[in-house]
Amino acid sequence: GAGVSQSPSNKVTEKGKDVELRCDPISGHTALYWYRQRLGQGLEFLIYFQGNSAPDKSGLPSDRFSAERTGESVSTLTIQRTQQEDSAVYLCASSLTSSPGHGAFFGQGTRLTVV
Amino acid sequence: SQQGEEDPQALSIQEGENATMNCSYKTSINNLQWYRQNSGRGLVHLILIRSNEREKHSGRLRVTLDTSKKSSSLLITASRAADTASYFCATVPYRNTDKLIFGTGTRLQVFP
Numbered sequence: 001g002a003g004v005s006q007s008p009s010n011k012v013t014e015k016g017k018d019v020e021l022r023c024d025p026i027s028g029h030t031a032l033y034w035y036r037q038r039l040g041q042g043l044e045f046l047i048y049f050q051g052n053s054a055p056d057k058s059g060l061p062s063d064r065f066s067a068e069r070t071g072e073s074v075s076t077l078t079i080q081r082t083q084q085e086d087s088a089v090y091l092c093a094s095s096l097t098s099s100p101g102h103g104a105f106f107g108q109g110t111r112l113t114v115v
Numbered sequence: 116s117q118q119g120e121e122d123p124q125a126l127s128i129q130e131g132e133n134a135t136m137n138c139s140y141k142t143s144i145n146n147l148q149w150y151r152q153n154s155g156r157g158l159v160h161l162i163l164i165r166s167n168e169r170e171k172h173s174g175r176l177r178v179t180l181d182t183s184k185k186s187s188s189l190l191i192t193a194s195r196a197a198d199t200a201s202y203f204c205a206t207v208p209y210r211n212t213d214k215l216i217f218g219t220g221t222r223l224q225v226f227p
Contacts, residue, residue, distance in 0.1 A: 033215060104158075
């Protein structure tokens with residue numbers, strides 16, 4: 001596609017349920033990032049994928065969070081047993097390469113509300 | 116953890132004025148980037164400056180980088196109401212070129 005696509009755009013879920021967020025990066029982009037942004041705050045790094053290398057999971061806040069990426073294509077972020085503090089916009093970005101650093105392209109995000 | 120902090124947190128100006136936003140970061144970097152965010156959703160990449168560069172221009176944008184002070188500034192000249200948005204700096208740390216770490220952001224309001 002022309003840009004980074006995220007789905008769903010909005011998700012309301014009950015506390016304790018699992019949710020799966022999807023990101024389709026720009027074709028050919030080897031680097032993919034997930035961020036969390038709480039209302040009025042900055043972007044909190046969650047996880048980074050680069051080609052076939054082991055992902056950098058250092059930003060995942062707890063073991064309830066996990067992410068997968070199939071090759072250099074779609075990625076899914078899964079949050080198990082959701083809590084109210086998980087409510088945020090989850091942003092995905094992709095870039096052509098990670099080094100020496102190119103601008104990243106962002107999706108429109110998934111707004112997650114845990115009630 | 117966040118690498119950078121923007122200053123000021125919020126800025127209000129009139130159309131036609133210049134807007135200056137500052138970013139400070141903690142560790143050595145490979146490059147620094149500025150992004151714009153409208154309405155709390157997707158970010159748009161504005162400009163990238165490498166650690167061996169001191170100044171870069173793109174249209175009405177001017178970015179400076181001072182690696183000795185670990186700081187950068189973004190200047191928007193002749194601002195327009197459409198420039199109203201949040202602006203974030205992001206760094207690629209020197210020892211880890213895999214991460215793109217964002218600062219806290221500056222909320223810019225340009226009044227017509």
